Amino acid sequence: MRPRILIRLFTACLLVLGALFIFRGFLAQSETPQTHTPQATPAPIYNPYPPGILPADLNAEIARVLREIDVIEERAIERWHNLTPPVLTGQPPILKDTGTEAVETLGELMQYDKRISPLRNQACASCHMPYVAFSGPIPSVNLTMIAYPGTVHFRAGKRQAQRYTYAPFFPVLQYNETQGLFFGGNFWDSRATGYLLRNPDAHQSQGPPVDTQEMGFPDTACITFRLSRSVYRPLFELVWGRGAFDIAFPPDTEQICETPGRPHPVKRCL
């Protein structure tokens, strides 16, 4: 009888141990996800692309371009500081002598200003650099994804960034009856017609700061807000008038402006 009882006890112990073992494994399994709380894991980067589309050097290249942009912006600030201020005169008023240079310098300062994006990580020049005829400056992007990543990584626009060396001189979109052809407008498909502002470039430039796949502000007022806080505000006021920033922005404006706009299911076409 005794050996039988011992065998039964032994078997029972084994069963209990086995059950405990399985139970522990189960516990461990059910606990695993809890150790990976959403807070512990960084938000995944948006990457819906097939493998091989996002170039391996993308982050390094974006950082390189931003460094170049900073150098040019610093140079433009120096240029502004060295500028003899133009004389405001006449009726209608004009900026005499160095007026044109003041306008050009302001344009340069804005073109290379990465603060005109919610996360302060994208300037117009991010996609339009002078050494590539004002197109996209990242060779690996040009060979793979073609469109450039915007302020939110890696939402990207739809097309290759256009060279805009001559874009300001394009006429308003028009149909030439003799030749049976369209001329003017901006963009690959001329959809920035310039009908409203009488200049296609002026029409087009309103788009990128609020394009959710480019600079991504939630509202155009954010451009004005960031410009009103920029170091070159005095130059902006010199060119556009003292009252240009007479705006009582609500106290939470920065918080709103540093939140990128939500992507649209259908792209807005600017």
Ligand code: HEC
């Ligand atoms: C994320 C990349 C990106 C950024 C940032 C960007 N652009 Fe562009 N730009 C493009 C693309 C892409 C096109 C062509 C779009 C099309 O044809 O549909 C374009 C086209 C243009 C054109 C038209 C040129 C022509 O010859 O018709 C102008 C002008 C322009 N951009 C100005 C700007 C300005 C000004 C800014 C900043 C306020 C800016 N872009 C920021 C990508 C960008």
